[in-house]
Every structure is written in structure tokens, then in C-alpha cells.
Amino acid sequence: MTTNDTQASAPAGGPDLRARRKVILSAMLGNVVEYYDFSLYGTLAVIISHQFFPSGDTMVGLMSAYAGVVLAYALRPLAGMVLGPLADLKGRRFVLILTIVVMSVGTAGIGLLPTYAAIGVAAPVLILFFRMLQGIGASVEYTTAANFIFEHERGNRRNYLAGLSVASTSVGPLLATLVSFAVISAMPTEAFESWGWRIPFLFAIPMALVGVYIRRHVDETPEFKQMAALAEQNQVVQTPFRTAVREHWGAMLRAIGLGAGQRVGSFVIQAYFVTAMINAGFAASNALLASLLTYAIGPVPAVWGGKLADRYGGRVPLIVGYGVFVLVTVPTFMAIGSGSLTLAVIAVVVFTFINNFVGAPLTTAYVMSFPPEVRASASALNYNIGTTALGSTAGLIAVWLFGLTGTNTAFGWYMTAICILSILVAIFAMPPAVDEHRRAAVAES
Incomplete structure (x- = not known):
């Protein structure tokens, strides 16, 4: 089965309006759960370091907590090698139900876990295990959800839809911060540190139940159905992972480089x-209040950036956004260290605005740079490699550089260099998929 065969057989029309809304809702809700889970761990990293790791050196405890972030993301490429091909073979919907369940078991497990004071060394071992479950569940959630949206509705608003997907990634951290802030404000510090910190983790359970219910009541994508039917009709032995690695490694490298700066920025916002x-x-x-504001404004630039990418092409918001990042990243960390709460809040809000502004065309590049028969495998692999190598290590590198220099500005220079790399990719090696649908729309007009 060839790419052209699949694309030629793609349906001309999409589902009705109600069905489209259900598809978008089901995909976005999974993103909410994923980013709630991961940002919650980063938001409460200081508390976790006290509860699950030996007391003594605060910096060592905090770095141990961030090691859980790194471990969860280190597993994501490996998990993506299994779950990505599974989405290409068994269906996008099947994997989307599976991921939300596994992620939520990991989050709820942390909320129920006894502390280091109660069970000793088993506590850090178990918390790392539950972080591994979160990493496995989240490995293909975002890319498969975006793929699910794109394959249900592939018109001339692809980046706008990607912007909605990016916007949902702000809702999860917003909920995590709101719940954490509400619990912290509602009880004495001693009570929160004793047991109250568990409440935000257990809140993931009802969120997951709603997500599973909605995803069970949406249809598989028409494009996957037709691809599977062609493969069965032609008796094709599908090897999506091997095909992705052998034939599409160049496109994966371009996508990783293009998203490098935003991957670092995302995990600075979520976890540092x-x-x-x-x-x-x-x-x-x-x-926490500053963090709350960053997530509250997050959806606006995500959708705006998507609309601009649909109108002018993805290269424009990417070069503009990364260019601004180069100018403001170091001043952002200088503002945090200034002692002024006003300056610090303004800095982190502006930082978040830029990071989300470039998210829509990046999502399009991560997913749509590949043909349908390997799309889930290739998008999961490129997204998770970039997220693990660059994003998941951001908090750990930031803590290390702070301990080495006594200032967060050093990390600002690190991220600036990463953003320059992404600008170069946007200028000289832009994945064609980012602007492909716009060129088609112009040709039709």
C-alpha cells in the first residue's frame, strides 16, 4: 500500500458538526489529563522531595524529585516504539483509551503512596514506578490525539485545529495549579504537607473516567479505516515502526530540531x-499564582498562532516566535531573580505567551510530516525523542546550573542557544507539511 493510494482514497467530506465537536473534545480532554498529571508533579516537586526522599540536603532531594521527571520522559521514546505502531495497527481510538487509563493510574498511585517516613527506601522506588506509568501513558497521547483530529477533519484550518490541541495543554496545568492553590489556601501548611498534597493527585481519577467515557463514544478516523481496509484487501504486512525509521528519519530529525526551543520552554513552564x-x-x-496566570493566558496565543499559520504559513509564526524568545529568555530569568513579584509575573506570562504562540505549526510538523500508514509511529518517535532529550532534562539542568552559579540566568543562556537552533531549522529545513495545506488552498483559489 502506498501513501498516494491512501491519500487518494481519503474521504472528501468530514463528519457532521456534532461529530466533529465530539472528536475535538475527546482529543483535547486527553491532553488536559496528560498535562494535569505531569505539571502537577513539577508544581509540587518541592513537597514531593520532602515526602518521598531522604531528608537532609534540600538540593539533593529536589534534584531527586526532578530525576523522576527525567525518568518518566526517558521511557517515552521506548513506550512510543510500542504504542505508536499499535495506533497504526489497531487504531487511533484504541490507543487513546489505553493511554488515558495508564496515565491516570500513575497519577492516582502517587496520591495513595506512603511516604519515605512510613516505608523508607520503598517510597522513592515506588514513586519512580508510578512516574514510569505516567511516562508510558503519555508517550503517544499528544501526537495521537492531534492525529485523531487531523484525520477526522483535514481542511484548510489544520493549524487552527492544532492550536486548539495546544490550548488544551494549558488547561491541564491550569487545573493542576488551581487545585493545588485551592488546597494550599484552604488548609494549614502542616496539614497540607502531611496529607493535603494527595488531593490534587487523586483528582485525576474522576477526570480520567470522564475522558474514557467520551473516547469510547467516538468513531475511529475514516482515514485509518480505509488504510486498514486497503492493507487487509492487499494482504500487506504492515511494519510501521521499521518503515518510519528507515524511510522517514530525515523528516523526524527536522521536526525534532524545529521544536527544540519550544520543548525546553514547555517544561520550564510546567516544571520549573x-x-x-x-x-x-x-x-x-x-x-503558584504566577504559574496560574501563565496557564490562564496559554490558550489565546496557541489559537492565534494557529490562525496566523493557516493564513501566512507556519514559517512566519515560528521565526517570529523563536526570534522573540532569543531576546526575552535571559531577561525572563533575570526578572525572576530581581526580587520584584510584579516583574517576575510579567516575565513568566510573556514567556508562556511566546511558547504557546509557536505550538500549532510545531504540532502540524510533528504529526503531518508523515504518511498515514506510519504517522502514529513516526510522530510518537520524533516528539518523544525531542521531549526526552531536551524538554525533560530542562528542570534538572536548571537546578544544576542554579547550584553551580547561584542564578537562573545561566539556564536562560542555555535555552537561548536551543532557540537559535530552532530558528535555523525553520529558515533552512522547514518540514513541508507545515505549509502544505496552505499552498493547496492558494492553488485552488
Whole structure:
């Protein structure tokens, strides 16, 4: 079965309006759960370091907690090698139900886990195990959800739909921060550190139940159905992972380089800004409030960037967004260390605005750079390699550089260099899929 065969047989029309809305809702809700889970761990990293790791050196405990972030993401490429091909073979919907269940078991497990004081060394071992479950579940969630949306509705608003997907990734952290802030504000510090911190983790259970219910009541994508039917009719032995690696490694490398700066920025927002502000002397409640504001504004630039990418092509928002990142990243960390809460809040909000602004065309590049028969495998692999190598290590590198230099500015220079790399890819090696649908629309007009 060839790519052209599959694309030629793609349906001309999409599902009705109600069905399209259900598809978008089901995909976005999974993103909400994924990013709730992961950002919650980063948001409460300081508390986790106290609860599940030996007391003594605060920096060692915090770095151990961030090691859980790295471990969860280190597993993502490996899990993606299994679940990505599974989505190409068994269906996007099947894998989307599986991922939301596994992610939520990991999150709820952390909320039920006894502390280091209760069970000793088993506590850090078990928390790392549950982080592994989160990493496995999240390995293909975002890319498969975006794929699910694209394959149900492939018109001239691809980047807009990608922007909605990116916007949903702000809703999860927003909920995580809101729930954490509400619990912290509602009870004494001693009670929160004793047992109250468990509440935000257990909140993942009802979210997951709603997500599974909705995903069970949406149809598989028409494009996957036709691809599977052609493979069965022609008796094709499908090897999506091997085909992706052998025939599409160049496109995967371009996607990884293009998204490098945003991957670092995303995990700074999700897993480090709160810690950086606390280290700079701000109260934990103020740090959480700043984090809350970043997630509240996150959906706006995501959708705006998607609309601009559909109108002018993906290269424009990417070069503009990364260019601004180069200018403001170091000043952002200088503002956090200034001692001024106003400056720190403005800095992290602007940082988040830029990071989400470039998200839609990046999502299109991650997913649509590949033909349908290997799309889930290739998108999971390129997204997770970039996320693991660059994103998941951001918090750990930031903590290490802070301990080495006594300032967060050093990490700002690190991220600036990564953003320059992404600008070069956008200028000289842009994946064609980012602008492909726009060129088609122009040709038709």
C-alpha cells in the first residue's frame, strides 16, 4: 500500500458538526489529563522531595524529585516504539483509551503512596514506578490525539485545529495549579504537607473516567479505516515502526530540531518556574499564582498562532516566535531573580505567551510530516525523542546550573542557544507539511 493510494482514497467530506465537536473534545480532554498529571508533579516537586526522599540536603532531594521527571520522559521514546505502531495497527481510538487509563493510574498511585517516613527506601522506588506509568501513558497521547483530529477533519484550518490541541495543554496545568492553590489556601501548611498534597493527585481519577467515557463514544478516523481496509484487501504486512525509521528519519530529525526551543520552554513552564520563584525568595502561594496566570493566558496565543499559520504559513509564526524568545529568555530569568513579584509575573506570562504562540505549526510538523500508514509511529518517535532529550532534562539542568552559579540566568543562556537552533531549522529545513495545506488552498483559489 502506498501513501498516494491512501491519500487518494481519503474521504472528501468530514463528519457532521456534532461529530466533529465530539472528536475535538475527546482529543483535547486527553491532553488536559496528560498535562494535569505531569505539571502537577513539577508544581509540587518541592513537597514531593520532602515526602518521598531522604531528608537532609534540600538540593539533593529536589534534584531527586526532578530525576523522576527525567525518568518518566526517558521511557517515552521506548513506550512510543510500542504504542505508536499499535495506533497504526489497531487504531487511533484504541490507543487513546489505553493511554488515558495508564496515565491516570500513575497519577492516582502517587496520591495513595506512603511516604519515605512510613516505608523508607520503598517510597522513592515506588514513586519512580508510578512516574514510569505516567511516562508510558503519555508517550503517544499528544501526537495521537492531534492525529485523531487531523484525520477526522483535514481542511484548510489544520493549524487552527492544532492550536486548539495546544490550548488544551494549558488547561491541564491550569487545573493542576488551581487545585493545588485551592488546597494550599484552604488548609494549614502542616496539614497540607502531611496529607493535603494527595488531593490534587487523586483528582485525576474522576477526570480520567470522564475522558474514557467520551473516547469510547467516538468513531475511529475514516482515514485509518480505509488504510486498514486497503492493507487487509492487499494482504500487506504492515511494519510501521521499521518503515518510519528507515524511510522517514530525515523528516523526524527536522521536526525534532524545529521544536527544540519550544520543548525546553514547555517544561520550564510546567516544571520549573514555581521552583525558580521559590528559590528566588517568593512565597510558594505567589509562585503558584504566577504559574496560574501563565496557564490562564496559554490558550489565546496557541489559537492565534494557529490562525496566523493557516493564513501566512507556519514559517512566519515560528521565526517570529523563536526570534522573540532569543531576546526575552535571559531577561525572563533575570526578572525572576530581581526580587520584584510584579516583574517576575510579567516575565513568566510573556514567556508562556511566546511558547504557546509557536505550538500549532510545531504540532502540524510533528504529526503531518508523515504518511498515514506510519504517522502514529513516526510522530510518537520524533516528539518523544525531542521531549526526552531536551524538554525533560530542562528542570534538572536548571537546578544544576542554579547550584553551580547561584542564578537562573545561566539556564536562560542555555535555552537561548536551543532557540537559535530552532530558528535555523525553520529558515533552512522547514518540514513541508507545515505549509502544505496552505499552498493547496492558494492553488485552488
